[in-house]
Amino acid sequence: MGIRRGTATEIHKHHALSRPVTGRGPSMSFRKDQEMPQIRADRERCEGYGNCVMAAPELVDLDDDGVVVVMRERVDEVDVGKAESAARACPVNALRVDR
Template identity: 50%
Template sequence: MRIVLDRARCEGHGLCEETAPGLLHLDNDGELVIDREEVGDADAGPANAAVRVCPVAALRLA
């Protein structure tokens, strides 16, 4: 499973970062950075939660 970011939709709210801090973070410019695109079974829960909390639907799992 991979985390996919639609950068044009991302507004930098940071809710995903709070939900899955080991998978993604906001950089100093407020841009979302995906630390680990490939998500294993152990991180599937936080990855799904990060997708769900995004208020602009900028994240999805593929």
């Protein structure tokens, strides 16, 4: 194999055309992410009770210092109920779900 010659645009166009088209481009997934509810944690307020982890272990956890860590910031509609339960379970209101 030799060195591929051509401008960066020509090379990029060649590679872009050789990939399969899936119908979902980055702009579509970005827009969808922007519309998804988001879990927010106030790590300063967290006192490490862990009630949120009991309610939604796939969404939040506690770090080694016992402070909340959001595992998935964006939440799809299937998990919104779990995220809201985790936020309600926090006795110091360190979590919230923004829609």
